[in-house]
Amino acid sequence: MKNIKIIIKKGLALLLIIPVMILFELSLSSCSTNDLEIQQNFPFELNIMPIPKDIATGETVEITLKIIPKGHYAETKYYLRYFQFDGNGTLRYNNHPPYKPNDSYELSEKEFRLYYTSTSTVSQSFDVWIYDSFGNVRQISFQFNAKN
Incomplete structure (x- = not known):
């Protein structure tokens, strides 16, 4: 009689434990890392402060830019590239050497802040491309009239 009571208690314990184990296993499998989606690629906008329309030879214009991403991913890197197609001048960041056209x-x-210095007596135009490590790109066009 004692053995039957032990067998019944063990049987009941198993009947209670098995559904709990099944539910636990199902909850773990529904949270697999394959189902998690972490967004890394966030488009961005550029905020550009107003700049003068005219520039004289040897004059430097400060261009203030701000990248405003539509989300945050700490490992996103941003790059700049520029190309001057009218007139002559140099573009640089702080006291760094001038950027070379079309280099990244x-x-x-x-x-x-970028600093554009005119080395020309005619109107000048150049484009700046800001892009991130995910391929999002923003292009800005700058044009300065020659100041007498």
Whole structure:
């Protein structure tokens, strides 16, 4: 009689434990890392402060830009590339050497200043491309009239 009571208790315990184990297993399998989707690619906008329309030879214009991403992913990197197609001048970041046209430069900050110095007596135009490590691109066109 004692053995039957032990067998019944063990049987009841198994009947209670098995559904709990099944539910636990199902909850683990529904949270697999394959189902998690982490967004890394966030488009961005550019905020550009107003700049003068005219520039004289040897004059430097400060261009203040701010990258505004539509989300945050800490490992996103931003780059700059520029190309001058009218007139002559140099574009640089802080006291760094002037950028070379069409070369790519990594940006260390999302808010920064560029300095354009005219070396021309005619109107000048150039484009700046800001792009990120996921292929999102923004192009900005700048045009300066020659100042007498």
